[in-house]
Amino acid sequence: MISMQLKPLSRLLGPKPHIADSPYLSLVPKTGSPGMSAKIDLSTTSYYVVASVEMGNTTTKCILTATNLETGKTYLLNKTVKMSRDVRPPKEGEKVFGKTLDGKKLTRESVGELVRQTLEEAHKAAGLTISQDLNFVVRSTGVVAGFDKPEDVGSFILALADGCITAGVPPKNMTPAMNKDNLNPPRLRKFSQLDKVYFDGAVASVLPPMGSSGVEIVANEMEGELATAGIKEAAKWAGVDFRNPVCSIDFGTTLKGRMTNDLAPYSRTIGNFCGLAGAVPDAIVRGSGLVDSEFGNVLDITTKERPGLLAEIMNSKGIEEHAKWAHEMVQIDVVPDERRWWGSVPVNPKAARNNGVTLIGCEVGENGKDLPKLNEVGASLIKKYNVNTMLATLDLVSAMIAERLLKKALENNLISSKTTIGITGRAGITGDKPALILQKVTEMGIFDSPNDHLVFCDDGLARGAAVMARCMNSYGTPKNPLGGLRGGKCILGARMKLQNKDKKTEA
Structure with a gap:
């Protein structure tokens, strides 16, 4: 039985829902930007800048965030949103690999172009440069209607990568670092726990579900x-x-x-x-x-x-x-x-x-x-x-x-x-x-x-893209953990113990 009664007045007088609203943060990049009223200089701070690039059925977004690695709190820098229905039609010779829920046909080239434009506009609006100020990019898509099986999403992720690379994102800013010495910029290395734990697929202490033989269970x-x-x-x-x-x-x-x-x-x-x-x-x-x-x-x-x-x-x-x-x-x-x-x-x-x-x-x-x-x-x-x-x-x-x-x-x-x-x-x-x-x-x-x-x-x-980028490079905040159990403590020690045990088992 589904309850229907609206009870508008009782809601007005009752407890207010908890709505999280991260504040916007203005940054002065090391390249400078005329007319900005910001007071924070990226080159001297502990902020980790991540771009979330996502193309959904309705909107295509680039959302820039900056995480203070000392506190673990993430701030918004810019949100650039376009309508996915505005993706250009396929050109002659381009292969259509999928479509949106509404039937808009997609090619690797058309998706890449839309992503590049969105990424560039977001950085320009924030007064940042892609090549110097952006630390990491995470790509994702909600467009799954035109696919035959869950694994086909991989083709879409490659199209998103094309757009990022043509916009000037270095490939190393889309993959996890192997060790602390590979992390850039060097000033942020002290916040990484890569010398203690490695990225093993768990994001904020949750393991993703995978079907038999690594097959995804939902697109x-x-x-x-x-x-x-x-x-x-x-x-x-x-x-x-x-x-x-x-x-x-x-x-x-x-x-x-x-x-x-x-x-x-x-x-x-x-x-x-x-x-x-x-x-x-x-x-x-x-x-x-x-x-x-x-x-x-x-x-x-x-x-x-x-x-x-x-x-x-x-x-x-x-x-x-x-x-x-x-x-x-x-x-x-x-x-x-x-x-x-x-x-x-x-x-x-x-x-x-x-x-x-x-x-x-x-x-x-x-x-x-x-x-x-x-x-x-x-x-x-x-x-x-x-x-x-x-x-x-x-x-x-x-x-x-x-x-x-x-x-x-x-x-x-x-x-x-x-x-x-x-x-x-x-x-x-x-x-x-x-x-x-x-x-x-x-x-x-x-x-x-x-x-x-x-x-x-x-x-x-x-x-979540900002969180995943941190998890991939072990930028944890033990004093303010995201992982673990409600009311519990940081799980860094437990992770170290588990991973050391796995290494011994493999040996």
């Missing part, structure tokens, strides 16, 4: 990995201890995230989310006549309009009726063994099950084919109400998806009263969604203090 696994790590970093700003066991949900256009257990020093991924997320509200707004019926999305509206409490109070019955109507078409379940795709995402549920991982997916029809039917919900909302009521309905639709995902995870023993839940992505943190989700988590009765076990943040994936 956007890396995005789920980055989002989980990013929420761990963001939670530091909100005062929430988001360490294992955790449940992360990334509501981008497609759904990703994972559930971990409470093993130490590394937890295991015991569950993965996959399928559709922001694509659901996008399909609703495409029936409103306010956006392009083929490539439009919620972002086209929210840049001009915002839902409000008044819309909920005045039209709460209509909001609930339309949200329920939408959810009659939304299926949330454990992915059956015979499925190769779920909500457009290539999956390998049999390999997942063989490795102790449960796949939970969000679907609309078979492989998203019934998404256009949601257009009718948007058309009805605009005809009977207005754009603010439609946006308020989308908030409830997303909150109900979160509730159903969490209930399914609870049914399968993937979360418990020890778990901390983290939400990121445009369809999970905007508008009134955090308050609605907090309300529903409270009603589920999992936690004595629900607000202490729930955190929201923007750009979880980009934050």
